[in-house]
Amino acid sequence: MTNNHEDLWIDWVDTLSEESCLVIDDFITDHELSIFLNYFQDHLKEDDFKKAGIGTGSEFQLKSQIRGDYIRWLNRDTDTELANFFARIDQAIAMLNRYCFLSLSGSEFHMAHYPEGTFYKRHLDQFSHRSNRLISVILYLNKNWKEGDGGELKLYLENEEKTIEPIAKRIVFMRSDQVEHEVLETNVDRYSLTGWLLYQPPGLTFLA
Ligand SMILES: O=C(O)CCC(=O)C(=O)O
Numbered sequence: 001m002t003n004n005h006e007d008l009w010i011d012w013v014d015t016l017s018e019e020s021c022l023v024i025d026d027f028i029t030d031h032e033l034s035i036f037l038n039y040f041q042d043h044l045k046e047d048d049f050k051k052a053g054i055g056t057g058s059e060f061q062l063k064s065q066i067r068g069d070y071i072r073w074l075n076r077d078t079d080t081e082l083a084n085f086f087a088r089i090d091q092a093i094a095m096l097n098r099y100c101f102l103s104l105s106g107s108e109f110h111m112a113h114y115p116e117g118t119f120y121k122r123h124l125d126q127f128s129h130r131s132n133r134l135i136s137v138i139l140y141l142n143k144n145w146k147e148g149d150g151g152e153l154k155l156y157l158e159n160e161e162k163t164i165e166p167i168a169k170r171i172v173f174m175r176s177d178q179v180e181h182e183v184l185e186t187n188v189d190r191y192s193l194t195g196w197l198l199y200q201p202p203g204l205t206f207l208a
């Protein structure tokens with residue numbers, strides 16, 4: 001893997017601070033895309049995805065009217081096929097900490113599969129009682145996505161709405177506490193690596 005040049009990150013961090021969201025195309029190479037997609041497909045075949053719920057703990061509900069995706073949580077120690085992905089995320093964390101003065105100290109990611117006909121209604125990623133999700137990240141893996149396939153990400157920004165096509169190698173960063181968003185109904189299988197960059201207050205790590 002070659003890290004993205006730091007100069008690029010300086011511009012990207014500016015965009016994220018000013019607009020609360022940042023879209024980068026070709027964030028990964030074609031080679032990385034094929035490794036990640038193969039790994040994704042292997043797990044789909046093994047059927048080890050679970051229906052995603054809403055909220056945590058007692059709030060957890062299976063609500064297909066709200067979201068229809070299936071997820072598999074990632075573990076960087078065992079999902080070694082995704083080592084390059086985690087390296088790129090680590091670089092993002094380092095750059096955001098350096099240029100955005102954030103104190104990000106961890107991340108959590110899952111694979112997400114939206115089967116045909118599913119969506120995720122408008123929501124905010126930061127849970128009210130668990131506010132350590134600072135930045136939401138979505139890397140799309142949809143080769144040959146075309147107009148009409150659906151599954152666009154719609155962002156509700158302060159002064160505008162943005163519709164983002166979930167095309168392969170595109171990554172989206174957004175402020176988890178600020179940007180309401182939704183996944184429009186998809187007409188084809190839709191694949192992504194989705195997660196959050198976390199703020200862990202020093203001294204509170206024993207609560208994790
Ligand atoms: O896949 C996307 O485009 C967004 C997913 C999302 O909003 C979420 O998982 O919270």
Ligand SMILES: [Fe+2]
Pocket residue numbers: 123124125136181
């Ligand atoms: Fe979300």
